[in-house]
Amino acid sequence: MNIRELARRSGVSTATVSRALNDRAEVSEATRERIRRLASELGYAPNEPARTLVRRRSDTIGLIWDSGQEAQGLHNPFLLGLLSAVRTALSEADYHLMLLTTPAADDPDASYLQAVRRHNLEGVIVLTTPPDDRCLRVLAASDVPCAGIDTAFTGPHTVRVSSDNAAGAEAAVEHLHTLGHRRIATITGPLHLPPAAERLAGYRRACERLGLAVPEEYVVEGDFFLDSGQRAGDRLLALGEPPTAIFAAGDQMAIGAMHAAADLNLSVPRDLAVVGFDDIDAAALVRPSLSTVAQDQRALGEAAVAALRGLLDGPDLTPRSERTVSATPRIVPTRLLVRGSSRPGA
Structure with a gap:
């Protein structure tokens, strides 16, 4: 079934068929509906490459x-x-x-x-x-x-x-501060990526506003995946004065940090509070369930x-x-x- 055959069976020209199928004003509503109905019954589908050449649009x-x-x-x-x-x-x-x-x-x-x-x-x-x-x-x-x-x-x-990456990070730090945490570390994403850099900026801004010290070793770069979160968690929890809370710039890294705490028999959230970012499905499935900054995909x-x-x-x-x-x-x-x-x- 091609446009010529559809035109023959419709009793109109191929130009009229084309105008009808493209909702052109030159064709009456009754003719447009009749051609569309017949096209559907006969299984006619426009030749997309040809339409693209004619219309100069590919959609x-x-x-x-x-x-x-x-x-x-x-x-x-x-x-x-x-x-x-x-x-x-x-x-x-x-x-x-x-x-x-x-x-x-x-x-x-x-x-x-x-x-x-x-x-x-x-x-x-x-x-x-x-x-x-x-x-x-x-x-x-x-x-x-x-x-x-x-x-x-x-x-x-x-x-x-x-x-709003920065505002989300600020909200996470403010939440942990409200709970009484004063040693709050962060696991960042790759800092050449804008979301990671913006979340780090929000973390630093909140810490500065709340008067929280941010030792250099409290900022550890990850890659948004679970293994990097666990490695960063191991590193943070091995410090002489480890953090009591961790804000991770991605949920997978936050879950990795929770694994690091579990390996040391630390209880989350009693010994270590953790907040992630994204709200992936796994955030609600881990135990304890993960607090997180939700993005609206x-x-x-x-x-x-x-x-x-x-x-x-x-x-x-x-x-x-x-x-x-x-x-x-x-x-x-x-x-x-x-x-x-x-x-x-x-």
């Missing part, structure tokens, strides 16, 4: 994920949840999703921009990718609309979406898609070469969930 958005660390990212439950949220938001906006793989390191001519041009992608969502990636810099400098989630890349047509995905659509659909009053998108990020609020790992009497 497809590219996704760049973790810049060469996709395999590691597949083990990060928060990133998987965020990917699902982005996919759902794009689907609800009638866009397709294409995952862009990292260009080969041994091919200096390969780039994300080439992939965007080749597949006629309308825009790109960049997910937690370091800003020092060469191919990403080329993309950000182009005229391709890009929305980044928790990444610091900037360009003439880019916008950033982020959770659905809201992040929707905000990224809305920001990108704003670039795609917004009024273009100046030439693209002169138009600059504001670098001010769109911030999604976080909220503190108090559970057993920091609840008095738990």
Whole structure:
């Protein structure tokens, strides 16, 4: 079944069929509905590559994920949840999703921009990718609309979406301080990533405001995964004056710190209070359940898609070469969930 056959059976021209299927105003509502109904009955599906050439639109958005660390990212439950949220938001906006793989390191001519041009992608969502990636810099400098989630890349047509990482970290420290803790350590994520740096900044800001000393050894860098959290917990709890509370910049690292405490027969939260960040599913399943700063994955995905659509659909009053998108990020609020790992009497 092709458009010519559908036109023949509908008794109209192929141009009328095309206009009807694309909701053009030149076709009456009755004719549009009759053609759509017949197309559905006959199983007609438009030739998407052909439509793309005619309309110069693909209705497809590219996704760049973790810049060469996709395999590691597949083990990060928060990133998987965020990917699902982005996919759902794009689907609800009638866009397709294409995952862009990292260009080969041994091919200096390969780039994300080439992939965007080749597949006629309308825009790109960049997910937690370091800003020092060469191919990403080329993309950000182009005229391709890009929305980044928790990444610091900037360009003439880019916008950033982020959770309120610093405020979330501050809330965690304030909560531990309210419980009476004065020796509060932190396990950070990789500090070249904006979320990790922002959570560390929030931790330091809260400690300074509350008059809490932060010895250098109380700040230990991890990688957002469980093993690094356990190693950091081992290191912190071996100090001559160990912390009585730990704020970890990711839930997996917080759970690792709880494992380190268990290995020393320390009780959580009686001997050590722990607060994480993200609110992955496992946070509510461990015992004691993990207090955490919850990120709203659905809201992040929707905000990224809305920001990108704003670039795609917004009024273009100046030439693209002169138009600059504001670098001010769109911030999604976080909220503190108090559970057993920091609840008095738990």
